[in-house]
Amino acid sequence: MHVAILTNFATPKGGAEKVAIESARGLAERGVAVTLVHGVDGPADPMLDHPGIRRVGLSLTDVWERPAWRGAVEGIWNREAGRRLEAALAALPDKPDVLHLHQWTRALSPAIFPVLARSGLPVAITLHDYFLLCPNGVYYRFDRAEPCTLRPFSPRCLAASCDPQSRVHKAVRVARYFAQWTALARNFDRLLADRARVSDSSIDPRPIDIVHVSDGSRARVERFVRGVSFLRHHRIDNPVRVAHAAPADPASGDAVAFVGRFTREKGADLVAQAAHQAGLPSLFIGDGPLADDLRAVPGAEVLGWRAPSEVEALLRRRARAVVAPARWLETGPLTIYEALAAGIPAVASDRAGAGEKIRHGETGFLAAPEAGALAAIFSRLKDDALVRDLGKAAHARYWEAPMTLDAHAAALCALYAGMTGAAEAPSFQRSAVM
Missing domain, CATH: 3.40.50.2000 (Glycogen Phosphorylase B;)
Incomplete structure (x- = not known):
């Protein structure tokens, strides 16, 4: 063919x-x-x-x-x-x-x-x-x-x-x-x-x-x-280009992470606001028109674009969860799937296609794209035992039917x-x- x-x-x-x-x-x-x-x-x-x-x-x-x-x-x-x-x-x-x-x-x-x-x-x-x-x-x-x-x-x-x-x-x-x-x-x-x-x-x-x-x-x-x-x-x-490896240890991470273009429709601003409200650092990998606004939020760390291998390494080391709180009806952001494959809990908008792969409360969370709703979830992610259990379940569920x-x-x-x-x-x- x-x-x-x-x-x-x-x-x-x-x-x-x-x-x-x-x-x-x-x-x-x-x-x-x-x-x-x-x-x-x-x-x-x-x-x-x-x-x-x-x-x-x-x-x-x-x-x-x-x-x-x-x-x-x-x-x-x-x-x-x-x-x-x-x-x-x-x-x-x-x-x-x-x-x-x-x-x-x-x-x-x-x-x-x-x-x-x-x-x-x-x-x-x-x-x-x-x-x-x-x-x-x-x-x-x-x-x-x-x-x-x-x-x-x-x-x-x-x-x-x-x-x-x-x-x-x-x-x-x-x-x-x-x-x-x-x-x-x-x-x-x-x-x-x-x-x-x-x-x-x-x-x-x-x-x-x-x-x-x-x-x-x-x-x-x-x-x-x-x-x-x-x-x-x-x-x-x-x-999803993530090799099958041992799950990450998200409980050792220090921040909730956002990967992609920093725009309002993708909800990058919501991650920074909600993390600040919850008392968690936030990590941003990518770039976009909201970059300066994100840097102004206490606890937000903004990095530029990184190679895929470096992104995976950063998330395995730093992320307690990967977040994609899109305001628009996003078809299927790959960052959520990649997080699940690595054994990192995922938090997605209840409007986005990626949410279809998340088991709420088991492998991550679904939330309305609102700062208050996300802050409540981020507060729960301070619990190391919960984050570790979510990560293990995410990894196991993903590799039962991997999107290779x-x-x-x-x-x-x-x-x-x-x-x-x-x-x-x-x-x-x-x-x-x-």
């Missing part, structure tokens, strides 16, 4: 690229031929250094690095991205069996959807966010600091001042949303309608197989696309076998597809 994975970058600029790169490596290690097509050229992640992985760069530019007007135009519809992708796919020495898209908003744009349809190949899309539905991508009202409750693309949605930057930026994203769904409907739904009317074996329309990374995000997306005939839905966990790279790749192989109608080879054993 040959799979072409499409994404914006060959280095992890965010969760989508991280999963795309790791998926490529996991598939290659299972004997699948992989072509990673990335919009922006540049250094590649070392995980892509594998004889089974071919890289193809399209020499595009990240729209965030363009002048505002040009970034807006190319973000809505980048004709050059479509042309270069079509040429790159045609130039491959062997035709892929499946195309798997992970992100398109930073370089590729909705202009790639007609190309995917014209290829005649099965198409999968992993949704790491809500850009398929929501103009700002996170289904969150930045103007109100709360999850959105509006129907996407309804008059109230279009009128809402929900974008984190400006109304002009919202207008650009609405235009991209409209271009995206117009391209999808014209190039996929039309073909399905043709198939129903025309008995012609040369017409081989295919649906798009949507991969969801949590049950919560799947339910939200399905709610709004119910009746869209060309979408099929699947559920596959993101991979191999399990992730096996699930993808099972998905691809279903998409192509191929009989599953021994290496394509079913795993986390639900």
